């Protein structure tokens with residue numbers, strides 16, 4: 272984002288103060304994500320593991336970076352297989368030279384662990400995911416894993432989902448059903464439903480790794496005890512492939528922009 276609006280010329284400087292602040296805050300945010308990603312790997316990647324899920328987004332990049340760094344010290348990593356949640360994480364695994372396996376080889380509970388990012392986390396460790404449109408495969412990999420570790424920065428933490436993530440719950444839908452599902456979601460109580468656009472990179476709707484569309488549906492702030500029920504209601508709508516509501520994180524690593532990484536554990 273920075274690159275698109277800051278003029279690089281040193282002579283041009285009305286925005287210099289803003290620019291400096293912005294640069295520092297991005298660097299600080301990345302340092303927080305990195306600290307959390309590294310700590311999650313150091314604490315949870317056991318040498319005995321065989322199959323490890325890798326989530327999507329900018330934070331898991333640091334998890335993969337740490338796994339690659341540890342290969343010499345922990346040679347067992349070379350005989351593990353890493354299972355992606357979409358094309359982005361597939362590319363991360365391949366670029367890091369880590370052994371790759373696809374999720375279609377696995378069923379529930381067969382992966383040892385998955386490390387993934389999240390868009391928002393509530394007080395009971397429920398998460399909204401799918402900011403990058405990967406929620407279906409993220410949930411599939413999550414459901415095939417014995418443990419789900421979320422890694423986020425501190426801007427993602429809320430009491431209730433919908434407090435900070437105002438874009439809405441990402442819902443993957445079969446393209447031919449997008450209109451019907453949008454109306455259904457409004458009937459279910461969504462105040463705003465948007466068909467996600469491909470933005471500057473693609474004319475028309477964004478298309479997921481599974482060739483589907485995404486509807487972002489805002490349901491206001493969702494009390495933690497309502498998350499599972501809302502997830503079920505959305506899933507029942509014909510045309511819905513998967514929702515971005517996740518209610519099974521075991522631990523959340525929160526990279527703090529000031530202070531050490533905090534760890535929240537499901538009680």
Ligand SMILES: O=C(CO)[C@H](O)[C@H](O)COP(=O)(O)O
Nearest residue numbers: 328329330388401402403405
């Ligand atoms: O759910 C996701 C993609 O579908 C991501 O994990 C989520 O959007 C968080 O991404 P980031 O780490 O870049 O903030």
